[in-house]
Amino acid sequence: MKRITTALLLGTAAVALAQGTTFLTIGSGSTTGVYFPVATGMAKLINDAGAGVRANARSTGGSVFNVNALATGELDAAIAQNDIVYYAYKGTGLPTFQGKANTKLRTMAVLYPEVLHVVARKDAGINSIADLRGKRVVIGDLGSGTEQTARQVLEAYGLGFDDLGQALRVSPAQGISLMQDKRADALFYTVGVGASAISQIAQTVDVKMIPVSGNQASGLIKKYPFYVRYNIPGGSYKGVGATVPSVAVQATLVTTTGVSEDAVYKAMKAAFGNETELKAIHPSLASNFTYAKAVKGLPAPLHPGAVKFFREKGLNVK
Missing domain, CATH: 3.40.190.10 (Periplasmic binding protein-like II)
Structure with a gap:
């Protein structure tokens, strides 16, 4: 003060x-x-x-x-x-x-709620969190909550940052540029639904939203009880027509x-x-x-x- x-x-x-x-x-x-x-x-x-x-x-x-x-x-x-x-x-x-x-x-x-968005380029061949192995992935700025969320979600799928082709620690604005320039295949961002960064990517790149669900989501919530299940409503972003199951913190x-x-x-x-x-x-x-x-x-x-x-x-x- x-x-x-x-x-x-x-x-x-x-x-x-x-x-x-x-x-x-x-x-x-x-x-x-x-x-x-x-x-x-x-x-x-x-x-x-x-x-x-x-x-x-x-x-x-x-x-x-x-x-x-x-x-x-x-x-x-x-x-x-x-x-x-x-x-x-x-x-x-x-x-x-x-x-x-x-x-x-x-x-x-x-x-x-701050919802985990895992956004992938449609041309990157990514349909699940497991498919991020070997890919170039924006995991959030160094010292951000997103970086920690990305680590924990990957862990639930048996992956770590070392399993990625590149773990890109950059700001959301830099992440947008990397996705647009095809220098990143996917992006993690823990943020409220409707965030301008996600909307901007969806407006300029053909993307899909990758779900976090099933046993992996259950295991994540059991180990880290701050998470809750959260469905990203269909139509929240351009090109994302169906509801996408994910998790959220507050x-x-x-x-x-x-x-x-x-x-x-x-x-x-x-x-x-x-x-x-x-x-x-x-x-x-x-x-x-x-x-x-x-x-x-x-x-x-x-x-x-x-x-x-x-x-x-x-x-x-x-």
Whole structure:
């Protein structure tokens, strides 16, 4: 959490100083994903409320980067996959978190399902996850939640990154270019349905969506209970007419104990107080968010400011 402490600042910052405004930097993800427009939309609602809290959204490398940046104070809040937040809170699951539990992490709200999209070029001869062996596959940016999801899903099919022809660790924007230029055969992306990156690929390349289902999906969910089954509706993307079974985790807004109860409560009231305005930010929120769902499957305890907000909404939380 950052406060302006010098009277030399001009314009709105000087006004904010006089009013004792708290500034929150919210980490998101790639500009082609869903995190960024959601974080930007929430920041706007917070700023428009004029309640003593100002916010800005920052594009980042994704979930793993975000929770690490929360630990260092580089970010004040962030959107991240619930599994990644849990691993960071417990100090397990990933080498970067092993033995370094960040018990100061706190949940503000669960937002919407993040669905695993496995997109393949139709000319690549890929019909199942098993067919990715020997192929050039975009597995997500280094330190992203997608990279971790890709590792776990491949594992469920008896594969590892070393079994791929190339494991391409690049951003979604770079992944689009690689798919378009035939330098990648398939792409993993854990993101809300309707993400612009997936839509852009489908608009410019003949693609198919590869399912994650059957015994492999069951085994994945049993080993990693953050996953749930999720069907990508037919017609969500150009050329994908039928429903595609997959799995999903949950996008979650998180912060730390370093941000005051008052600041989090005011931010929550501004961003979440009007459910209609919140849902207007993005279709992923419109079709999935409810106050009841927002407190289910929490990867870390609720922040006291969030507890105060949800109790006002009639929920029994602590």
